[in-house]
Amino acid sequence: MNNIINYVGIFSGVCTTISFIPQVIKTWKSKSTKDISFLMFTLFTIGVAGWLIFGILLKNFPIIIANFVTLILASLILIAKIKFG
C-alpha cells in the first residue's frame, strides 16, 4: 500500500511540477504577463515553500522533490511578472 501511495504521489508531483514548464517558457518567450495574477504567484510561491518544509518534516520524498522543483519554476514566473508587469 505504501508503494501505491508513493506512485500516486510521484505521478501527481510530476504533473503539477512539469505543468509550470510550459508557463515558464510561454512567459519568458512572450515577455507578456498581463493576464497573470501577481498575487496568485506570490501566495503560491510562499505556499510551495511551506509544502517543501512539510515534506521535509514528514520525510516524504515525493512531496520534497515535487515542491523543490515547483518552487524554482513558480519563482521564475513570479520574477517574469515583476520584470514585465
Place this chain on the structure above:
Amino acid sequence: MNNIINYVGIFSGVCTTISFIPQVIKTWKSKSTKDISFLMFTLFTIGVAGWLIFGILLKNFPIIIANFVTLILASLILIAKIKFG
C-alpha cells in the same frame, strides 16, 4: 511533532489554495487568458486530482482539503482558458 507538521501543512495548503482565488477573479473579470498556458492548467488540474487521491490514501486532512479546493479553482481557470482562448 505531528501537530507542527499539521500546522505547516494547513498554512501551506491555505497559501497555495487561496493563491488561485485572485487568478480566478482576474481571469473571469477580464475574460482575457492570452498569457495563461493551456498546457499548464491542464497538467496542473490532473496533478491536483492526483494529490487529492494521495491525501485520501494517506488519510492526511491538510492534503485532502487543500487539493479539493485547489482542484475546483484550477478547473475554473482552465474552463476560462478554453472559453476565452
